[in-house]
Amino acid sequence: MTRQRGGVVTTLREAVRDVAGVNAFFSLAAAAEEPGWHSAEEPGWHSLSALWEDPPLLDAEVAAVAERFAERLGCAPADVEWRVAASVFGQGLASRLLSPTLATVVCHGVVAAPEALVWRQPPGGSLTLGFARDSAHVVGRGDPTAGVAALRAHVVEAALAPTFEALRRRGRISVRMLWGNAVSSLAGSARALAAARPDQAAVVREVTTRLLDQVPLRGLAEPTPDPLTTFVRRSCCLYYRVPGAGVCGDCCHRRTGAPASPHHRR
Numbered sequence: 001m002t003r004q005r006g007g008v009v010t011t012l013r014e015a016v017r018d019v020a021g022v023n024a025f026f027s028l029a030a031a032a033e034e035p036g037w038h039s040a041e042e043p044g045w046h047s048l049s050a051l052w053e054d055p056p057l058l059d060a061e062v063a064a065v066a067e068r069f070a071e072r073l074g075c076a077p078a079d080v081e082w083r084v085a086a087s088v089f090g091q092g093l094a095s096r097l098l099s100p101t102l103a104t105v106v107c108h109g110v111v112a113a114p115e116a117l118v119w120r121q122p123p124g125g126s127l128t129l130g131f132a133r134d135s136a137h138v139v140g141r142g143d144p145t146a147g148v149a150a151l152r153a154h155v156v157e158a159a160l161a162p163t164f165e166a167l168r169r170r171g172r173i174s175v176r177m178l179w180g181n182a183v184s185s186l187a188g189s190a191r192a193l194a195a196a197r198p199d200q201a202a203v204v205r206e207v208t209t210r211l212l213d214q215v216p217l218r219g220l221a222e223p224t225p226d227p228l229t230t231f232v233r234r235s236c237c238l239y240y241r242v243p244g245a246g247v248c249g250d251c252c253h254r255r256t257g258a259p260a261s262p263h264h265r266r
Contacts, residue, residue, distance in 0.1 A: 012136040015110050019103035021194040025189065026099045027119075029130035044120045047128065048159050051093075051119075052166035059170060064121055065089045066239040071124075075243040083173045084238045090160075090167060091181035091237055096129050098182070099153045102147075105192065106203050109141030111150040112160040144206040151211055156182070161216075176220070180235030183212060183220045187231040194228050204228070244263075 020027040050057055066080035067087055096119075105111050116135035120128050138155075140146035164178040190208040194201035208227050211217060222232040 006092055012110050015104040015108035016100060019100060019107060021077050022103060023192050024102055026052060028100055029128050043080050044118065045118045048114055048117050048119065052162040055166070057171060058166055061121055062086045062089050073242060080242050081241060082171050086167050086171060086173050087177060087181060089235045090164060090178045091185055092127055093163060094160055094182040094185035096127055098151070098186050099192070100144055101151060101155050102189050102207070103193050105147045105150050106200050106207060109139050109196060110136045111139055111154050112136050115178050115233065116152055129252060132169055132219050142203055144203060147203070147207040148210045148214065151207070152214055164179070175234050177237070179216045180220045180233050181237050183217050184237070186211060187221070187227050193229050
């Protein structure tokens with residue numbers, strides 16, 4: 001899939017490579033690992049749909065989050081509640097999906113087809129995304145309406161919704177909280193992208209504001225004139241329940257004076 005922009009053909013691979021430098025959440029393994037794309041058939045790589053079609057695999061990913069928390073904070077894995085690990089796994093997935101997608105949509109007018117995405121969990125590392133093939137859809141670059149539609153269709157509905165539902169089926173967890181995590185991830189992605197690409201900040205702000213007003217994200221953040229600078233969520237990811245942890249910067253509990261977490265939660 002290619003897009004003609006100002007006489008220059010931009011492929012999905014080129015778009016991904018361009019936005020990868022924003023920060024680690026915007027990078028995808030396929031952008032740096034030549035010669036080609038990854039395949040869900042390769043050892044360790046899975047299609048996105050495996051998250052909701054393979055319950056034991058999802059269970060293992062949540063358990064891996066608990067183990068990483070225990071190692072980082074010096075507690076036992078059993079001290080990390082399942083719902084806390086599941087919550088943070090969902091937030092990490094949302095960040096990994098929303099960051100590069102928001103960037104390629106806003107900066108290059110292309111969005112990866114969900115079926116082209118693959119993922120893996122390196123031992124002791126964070127979830128990594130890659131591409132199985134160069135399969136993308138063209139959206140209106142600089143068009144907030146098109147950007148919102150692309151993010152909603154290709155990330156919110158095609159990937160996050162079935163994953164969150166799968167987590168709900170595996171244990172006691174609030175879906176509203178999971179969507180609150182996605183809202184937090186979106187705001188964080190938007191702030192990072194706007195800071196790295198100030199020429200695109202107005203479009204980033206508009207896309208983010210409109211997407212936050214879409215179901216199922218609507219009402220999960222405090223009303224604000226600018227989500228890039230004054231964002232506060234209305235729920236909590238529960239990270240504070242891990243021994244030795246605090247609350248996150250955009251958490252509703254910050255109003256109560258609870259200590260901020262010294263650790264990155266994802």
